[in-house]
Amino acid sequence: NAGVTQTPKFQVLKTGQSMTLQCAQDMNHEYMSWYRQDPGMGLRLIHYSVGAGITDQGEVPNGYNVSRSTTEDFPLRLLSAAPSQTSVYFCASRSGTGRSEAFFGQGTRLTVV
Amino acid sequence: AQSVTQLGSHVSVSEGALVLLRCNYSSSVPPYLFWYVQYPNQGLQLLLKYTTGATLVKGINGFEAEFKKSETSFHLTKPSAHMSDAAEYFCAGNTDKLIFGTGTRLQVFP
Numbered sequence: 001n002a003g004v005t006q007t008p009k010f011q012v013l014k015t016g017q018s019m020t021l022q023c024a025q026d027m028n029h030e031y032m033s034w035y036r037q038d039p040g041m042g043l044r045l046i047h048y049s050v051g052a053g054i055t056d057q058g059e060v061p062n063g064y065n066v067s068r069s070t071t072e073d074f075p076l077r078l079l080s081a082a083p084s085q086t087s088v089y090f091c092a093s094r095s096g097t098g099r100s101e102a103f104f105g106q107g108t109r110l111t112v113v
Numbered sequence: 114a115q116s117v118t119q120l121g122s123h124v125s126v127s128e129g130a131l132v133l134l135r136c137n138y139s140s141s142v143p144p145y146l147f148w149y150v151q152y153p154n155q156g157l158q159l160l161l162k163y164t165t166g167a168t169l170v171k172g173i174n175g176f177e178a179e180f181k182k183s184e185t186s187f188h189l190t191k192p193s194a195h196m197s198d199a200a201e202y203f204c205a206g207n208t209d210k211l212i213f214g215t216g217t218r219l220q221v222f223p
Contacts, residue, residue, distance in 0.1 A: 004156075033210075033211065035213075040122060040215060040216075041215055042119075042203060042213045042214055042215035042216045043157075043203065043213040044213075045210060045211070045212065048210060058210065059212075090156060090157070092157075092211070094211075098144075098145050098207045098208065098209070099145045099162070099164035099165075099207075101147065101159045101162055102147075102157075102159075102211055104149075104156035104157045104158070105156055106155065106156045107155075107156055
């Protein structure tokens with residue numbers, strides 16, 4: 001009964017390094033998304049996907065890339081990390097209808113120094 | 114454009130007091146509306162949701178919310194706060210994308 005699994009839980013990067021945050025879900029959900037959470041700003045949508053092979057930008061996409069080659073996986077790539085990307089990142093998935101609740105991973109706490 | 118506004122970033126109540134967390138939405142089409150709760154160092158979990166039908170929605174842990182289209186509001190209430198309710202609460206709306214408010218941190222004092 002895994003739900004949404006994010007790895008790693010914690011990560012420290014140096015400015016300019018690249019990395020991939022992993023997200024996998026086992027509920028056969030079509031819709032997956034990435035959010036970042038910053039104090040006082042709630043959760044802001046970075047990128048989302050409505051199905052394999054389809055991705056789109058959210059509110060704050062700059063500096064991040066995504067791809068969706070399978071239904072289960074939705075990795076988030078930071079190409080050249082910046083201190084402004086220090087945040088807590090959450091992956092979420094839901095079934096295709098807008099009335100469905102989103103299920104969240106436990107989060108990845110990223111620090112860029 | 115769709116948006117969700119939560120009034121009050123911090124709310125403090127005494128144990129046993131009424132909890133009221135405010136949420137307003139802005140959308141040309143009323144979205145599906147959700148309240149999520151986040152306990153420290155955890156992900157978000159669903160408290161309740163409004164899709165269609167009855168405008169008073171009951172959720173887990175004694176929380177409920179009322180959808181009021183005329184006021185574009187979806188406020189969250191609980192008649193009697195418990196210490197275990199201390200957490201951060203997020204209102205969210207979904208038309209084509211799930212958009213969150215900025216959150217309200219609830220403190221409960223003994």
